[in-house]
Amino acid sequence: MTFDVEGDPLRDLFGRYARADWPLFVVGVVTSVLGRLVSLAPPLVLGVAIDATFNDDVPYEIPFVPADLLPATQSEEVLYSVGIVVAALVGSVLLTWTNGAALSLFSNRVQHYIRVDTYDAMQRLDMAFFDDKQTGQVLAILNDDVRNLRMFLGSTVSSALQLVATVVGIAGLLFYLNWQLALVTLVAVPALAVFTLWFMRTIRPRYRALRASVGELNTRLENNLDGMEVIKTAHTERHETDRIRETSWQYYLRTWAVAKLEYLYQPTMDLLAGLAFAATFLLGGLWLVGGAPGPFTGDLRVGEFVTFLFMTQRFVDPLSGVGRIVTSYEDARASGERIVGLVSRPVVVQDREDSVVRDHVEGHVEYDDVTFSYLPDRPVVRNLSFTVEAGETVAFVGPTGAGKSTAAKLLLRLYDVDSGSVRVDGVDVRDLSLETLRSNVGYVSQDVFLFDGTVAENVRYGSFDATDEAVEAAARLAEAHAFVENLPDGYDTRVGERGVKLSGGQRQRLAIARAMLQDPAILVLDEATSAVDTETELLIQRGLARLTADRTTLVIAHRLSTVKEADQLLVVDDGRVVERGTHERLLDEDGLYATLWNVQSGASASEEFIAEVVARADRGT
Numbered sequence: 001m002t003f004d005v006e007g008d009p010l011r012d013l014f015g016r017y018a019r020a021d022w023p024l025f026v027v028g029v030v031t032s033v034l035g036r037l038v039s040l041a042p043p044l045v046l047g048v049a050i051d052a053t054f055n056d057d058v059p060y061e062i063p064f065v066p067a068d069l070l071p072a073t074q075s076e077e078v079l080y081s082v083g084i085v086v087a088a089l090v091g092s093v094l095l096t097w098t099n100g101a102a103l104s105l106f107s108n109r110v111q112h113y114i115r116v117d118t119y120d121a122m123q124r125l126d127m128a129f130f131d132d133k134q135t136g137q138v139l140a141i142l143n144d145d146v147r148n149l150r151m152f153l154g155s156t157v158s159s160a161l162q163l164v165a166t167v168v169g170i171a172g173l174l175f176y177l178n179w180q181l182a183l184v185t186l187v188a189v190p191a192l193a194v195f196t197l198w199f200m201r202t203i204r205p206r207y208r209a210l211r212a213s214v215g216e217l218n219t220r221l222e223n224n225l226d227g228m229e230v231i232k233t234a235h236t237e238r239h240e241t242d243r244i245r246e247t248s249w250q251y252y253l254r255t256w257a258v259a260k261l262e263y264l265y266q267p268t269m270d271l272l273a274g275l276a277f278a279a280t281f282l283l284g285g286l287w288l289v290g291g292a293p294g295p296f297t298g299d300l301r302v303g304e305f306v307t308f309l310f311m312t313q314r315f316v317d318p319l320s321g322v323g324r325i326v327t328s329y330e331d332a333r334a335s336g337e338r339i340v341g342l343v344s345r346p347v348v349v350q351d352r353e354d355s356v357v358r359d360h361v362e363g364h365v366e367y368d369d370v371t372f373s374y375l376p377d378r379p380v381v382r383n384l385s386f387t388v389e390a391g392e393t394v395a396f397v398g399p400t401g402a403g404k405s406t407a408a409k410l411l412l413r414l415y416d417v418d419s420g421s422v423r424v425d426g427v428d429v430r431d432l433s434l435e436t437l438r439s440n441v442g443y444v445s446q447d448v449f450l451f452d453g454t455v456a457e458n459v460r461y462g463s464f465d466a467t468d469e470a471v472e473a474a475a476r477l478a479e480a481h482a483f484v485e486n487l488p489d490g491y492d493t494r495v496g497e498r499g500v501k502l503s504g505g506q507r508q509r510l511a512i513a514r515a516m517l518q519d520p521a522i523l524v525l526d527e528a529t530s531a532v533d534t535e536t537e538l539l540i541q542r543g544l545a546r547l548t549a550d551r552t553t554l555v556i557a558h559r560l561s562t563v564k565e566a567d568q569l570l571v572v573d574d575g576r577v578v579e580r581g582t583h584e585r586l587l588d589e590d591g592l593y594a595t596l597w598n599v600q601s602g603a604s605a606s607e608e609f610i611a612e613v614v615a616r617a618d619r620g621t
């Protein structure tokens with residue numbers, strides 16, 4: 001999605017998302033403006049009626065109404081006036097209702113489109129974005145910022161247009177009634193405008209900071225909720241409360257920075273508008289009592305003056321409401337910037353225009369001199385080259401943090417290589433469509449994530465058309481069927497966030513069942529390290545053996561016993577392959593692999609090995 005990041009975010013978002021529902025917007029705005037104009041009728045008619053009833057010289061005239069439609073007698077004039085006032089009130093209510101309904105429909109629909117699109121764009125962002133774990137910020141954008149925009153579209157836009165209509169309408173009427181007095185009333189307008197411009201400039205950065213602060217607070221809260229077990233076991237409640245207090249205090253300070261300016265702005269606007277009212281009252285009063293004062297000329301009638309004062313009041317009220325409109329605009333603008341900023345982030349891992357689409361791949365995998373780093377100049381995978389024939393298994397083994405998982409993730413294009421190339425069936429993964437790649441490469445990670453839903457839904461995840469029988473068959477092959485049967489509702493048991501919690505071994509087997517159902521040509525298996533009991537491990541291994549048979553598999557192994565049958569073992573250390581070959585060959589070589597094997601298979605660790613492990617830890621590798 002592209003937006004002009006430098007431009008006005010509200011205009012961009014509005015231009016993109018408001019198109020489909022523009023009739024609702026037009027109805028909302030037109031009824032809002034009409035409603036406001038109709039509500040001007042009662043004071044106008046009231047003034048006319050006063051002057052015509054109490055002053056025989058003054059004819060009964062209503063602007064824009066032809067004379068032959070007006071009543072002839074005084075009692076008819078009273079009835080006529082009351083009739084217009086009642087009609088205006090009813091009309092105003094109907095218009096207000098229509099206006100509210102249309103704008104509410106409009107703004108809620110636009111909110112819905114923006115939220116869904118923003119979510120969609122967000123989940124296409126590179127994995128590196130999510131590694132930063134700023135989930136609170138993203139949630140704040142998807143919730144608070146999108147809602148802010150809705151409120152702006154639902155009420156502020158129409159208030160602003162109403163304001164313009166009212167101000168222009170009333171200014172016109174004031175000039176019509178008495179242009180000299182009108183000049184006095186309107187002299188406040190330029191002062192109000194200059195003050196408003198200053199206010200907008202000053203408050204904009206403060207709103208930006210406030211919006212960011214909402215995200216920071218969300219991030220902190222969410223992170224703490226995720227880590228509640230650690231907080232409790234480490235007994236760090238006080239420390240965490242202090243951290244929340246600090247973040248919340250920052251939020252408070254930024255809110256206050258905005259609020260104190262708003263509190264200054266609103267009363268000042270009221271004061272300026274009130275001064276305009278007072279000046280009109282003073283001048284009109286003097287005029288009535290002693291004739292036209294100073295440079296003013298002509299007559300002023302009581303009814304005219306009453307209408308004038310009513311109108312001035314109605315003119316002044318919305319002007320002081322400019323404050324609310326401006327603050328809502330600035331707040332929505334800051335939210336708009338954050339939405340546009342999120343969806344306009346450049347995405348590296350995405351389909352090329354002419355990407356290769358295939359239904360199936362054979363499963364030939366090749367890494368050709370691959371180098372990758374998360375942080376600039378700190379490669380985690382260095383000059384990695386190897387080939388796996390279709391159907392073969394290659395295992396990465398080696399010390400923790402050596403870069404094994406990272407190397408495997410490059411095949412799935414969770415990240416793109418810095419140099420070299422990863423190829424599937426001879427095609428660079430960057431040239432394959434993501435759909436082709438990810439539907440043909442399955443991934444079972446160390447840390448199995450279960451979605452909130454039933455067991456069956458979790459197994460079926462990604463293969464949504466699979467039948468119940470297929471789900472069960474996959475679960476049987478993955479050695480999951482027996483424990484699923486024992487859950488309260490079998491395959492319909494709810495698991496995940498709001499459901500039954502499963503053990504690490506059980507989750508692992510559901511993940512294997514999920515991959516079994518997906519039946520990909522290539523599988524990446526980041527083997528579980530969690531200490532499961534021997535029996536469970538045996539079950540997992542049996543499930544895995546069935547899963548990996550006859551398909552290209554890249555295994556990241558921590559227990560060497562699980563991969564000694566692999567066609568090829570790559571011993572990775574500090575991002576490089578330091579040894580490669582079959583289990584037997586590597587034992588013969590008597591290098592790092594042989595040492596690791598000896599330790600894991602129960603032979604006591606040699607003094608040199610322990611020394612090396614300690615030295616490695618000291619080096620931070």
Ligand SMILES: Nc1ncnc2c1ncn2[C@@H]1O[C@H](COP(=O)(O)OP(=O)(O)OP(=O)(O)O)[C@@H](O)[C@H]1O
Pocket residue numbers: 131374375380399400401402403404405406407556
């Ligand atoms: N998302 C990330 N952002 C930055 N650095 C990362 C990221 N993921 C991993 N690393 C770093 O890259 C290095 C390799 O990590 P990787 O997970 O690939 O190692 P591994 O060999 O699979 O380790 P283990 O056996 O513990 O799973 C580590 O130093 C790690 O800190």
